Amino acid sequence: MAESVTMILASLPVALPVINMKPTANDVTIADIAQAAGVSVSTVSRILNNKPDVAEDTRRRVQAVIKELGFTPHAQAQRLAAGRSRAIALLFPDAQLSLMREEFILGAAKAASDAAYTFYLMTSTVSKPQLAALCHSALTDGIIVMEIHLNDWRVNFLKKTGFPFVMIGRCANNAGVSLIDMDFEQGIAQTIEHLAGLGHRKIALLALPGEAYEHGYGPAVRSQDSYVKTCKRLGLPRIIATSNDVRAQVSEATHKLLDRHPDLTAIVSMHGDTTIGVYRALQERGLCIPDDVSVIAFITSRTAELFTPALGAIDFPAYEFGYQAGRMLIERLNGSGAVEHIIPPPQLVLRRSVAEPRNASGRRNPA
Amino acid sequence: MAESVTMILASLPVALPVINMKPTANDVTIADIAQAAGVSVSTVSRILNNKPDVAEDTRRRVQAVIKELGFTPHAQAQRLAAGRSRAIALLFPDAQLSLMREEFILGAAKAASDAAYTFYLMTSTVSKPQLAALCHSALTDGIIVMEIHLNDWRVNFLKKTGFPFVMIGRCANNAGVSLIDMDFEQGIAQTIEHLAGLGHRKIALLALPGEAYEHGYGPAVRSQDSYVKTCKRLGLPRIIATSNDVRAQVSEATHKLLDRHPDLTAIVSMHGDTTIGVYRALQERGLCIPDDVSVIAFITSRTAELFTPALGAIDFPAYEFGYQAGRMLIERLNGSGAVEHIIPPPQLVLRRSVAEPRNASGRRNPA
DNA sequence: TTGAAAGCGTTACCAG
DNA sequence: CTGGTAACGCTTTCAA
Secondary structure (H helix, E strand, O other), X not given: OOOOOOOOXXXXXXXXXXXXXXXOOOOOOHHHHXXXXXXXXXXXXXXXXXXXXXXXXHXXXXXXXXXXXXXXXXXXXXXXHHOOOOEEEEEEOOOOOOOOHHHHHHHHHHHHHHOOOEEEEEEOOOOHHHHHHHHHHOOOOEEEEEOOEOOOHHHHHHHHHXXXXXXXXXXXXXXXXXXXXXXXXXXHHHHHHHHHHHOOOOEEEEXXXXXXXXXXXXHHHHHHHHXXXXXXXXXXXXXXXXXXXXXXXXXXXXXXXXXXXXXXOEEEEXXXXXXXXXXXXXXXXXXOOOOOOEEEEEEOHHHHOOOOOOOEEEEOOHHHHHHHHHHHHHHXXXXXXOEOEEOOOOOEEOOOOOOOOOOHHHOOOOO | OOOOOOOOOOOEOOOOOOOOOOXXXXXXXXXXXXXXXXXXXXXXXXXXXXXXXXXXXXXXXXXXXXXXHOOOOOHHHHHHHHOOOOEEEEEEOOOXXXXXXXXXXXXXXXXXXXXXXXXXXXXXOOOHHHHHHHHHHOOOXXXXXXXXXXXXXXXXXXXXXXXXXXXXXXXXXXXXXXXXXXXHHHHHHHHHHHHHHHOOOOEEEEEOOHHHHHOOEHHHHHHHHHHHHHHHHHOOOOEEEEOOOOHHHHHHHXXXXXXXXXXXXXXXXXXXHHHHHHHHHHHHOOOOOOOOOEEEEEEOHHHHOOOOOOOEEEEOOHHHHHHHHHHHHHHHHOOOOOEOEEOOOOOEEOOOOOOOOOOHHHOOOOO
């Protein structure tokens, strides 16, 4: 009854079940059905694909046989013959750049399953040859690309080859390709405006790493530019710090930020869950959220609610983004659906981490 | 320059790029290579598959042609001909039962990509016919099953058909099948012992829903049984509450728990990130973590760190679990690798949410 | 409404 | 070492 306490590595040299038989060897095929039902394979195929031109009578008879013999189609063969895979793939880069990435997966997978498509997940960043190989492989009918740069070689490549795809994110030029993207400009603008409306004057942007901006990573560029523009417009000082999307580094960046600007009263974070680093830094300095410093980030509701105090956010509905991306792609593949650019209006969700600034003179000093 | 503020639904009736051509129609095939290189397709195929019996000279020449023509294999056809897909699939149920589920995906996907396998993600719970269809489809060589019940029809089915699979979790009888699982018994036992060692006497278990236990969901059964046994052994009272894995309900359950047992000093949660519901409930009652109540959960480090105070945990290395599951499956498929049962020793990670109980008489009253 | 046969792009066996 | 050729299991004309 008692389970072993330590790792059990039962390398039992048990005779493994027959797995080296050709996986399909003993399966019942469409030919078996045809024979058993006394019709041709073409007829069975028609029935399998719900073609109209089959006698009701025949259909019923064959379907009975199918059921009886427990036949189920060999998707691999279907796909080869039909010239399409009824599959979509999500290219999910390794890089640490992005936000809320995991939820994209489940959303896209759901869209696929809703449309009776299969769903491939390709982690690890692809090289150009790899991408070409993927397109030629016929494994998938279309792909979802994310972490888009303003000038993105993958997008250029796919456009050139005409391989169907959609983007989560967008380039500088998005003619002819469907996409769903966050409105980082408006999101930032609204956030700064809201904070300014509460009385904040020193609002810092905790941005993505400088390389991200320099490499033209969309969210980095758009948010930072919008921050600068908005601050200018409102006559606010521009206070920008950058950090990798790693908790410890976010924390460190926050400390530096506060060293340089001990009087700032709000931080807008481009980081996702690693914004916890901001919380920790503030805690370490004995600063209170939101009384001393308000914090807002681009983040999913579910994650924002884990913070204490709950993290105010420009809501990032990542699951929905993934779902929409999948949906658009599949509609595209099915011939329905025109080019769509979905850029939902940013949703500012105020939670406990956002408040009016405490009277500046009342500020406690850092420990 | 200014982006539109609202959702842009650009249903531009643009002439769509040619996507209805048979996806493979214009691709260069192995036959093209053969012709261009002046060899047979068999030879090209051999070279593609790195077979030894090819003249170095020929090999180089053909490879040059391949490169020149930009040939890339049609995986779909390869798979049909070879009788194997070099793909694995993860069955990812919809149900709300489990913990840390998303990270499994990335881990398993990584294992696949490390082995040059492709990775399918099947969300939504499968029915028996669906599972049978998947096995026959030849889309995947093996599958990873998770959210295992002590007696699991999927496992029984797969065993019977001999289709290769591994489990994240385990059944009552696990002969002949590889698995990786959390040691819930020991995890709970160690946790209770540790808390008791700190001086806690009233330690509650916030368990999974009653149905989960009744249906024989492994983690539910093992943890609860272990809790009861351990408490008995240590002479501690048994205080069990159940809840669905939804924040609001976890919160409510916590409130009820405290209504019935206002003097409890520690809560062990079987819930993942929804354990935030426990935090909120305690907060609402003006109870302090950990001074009034210590909290421990089964949870990933990354998520535990988002809590304030950081959530003590029996660490749930979900990514690693996914990775190992994928690795085992692929090794199995490759013929290497015997049956493995991996049950890592539970890792108790004490964070800020765990402390000695405050002197019981010093306890503040609920607001 | 049905059937025969020609693929789909590879792999793998068998001769040479 | 190389080339023919039969699968792989299904879809899809084309005739009947």
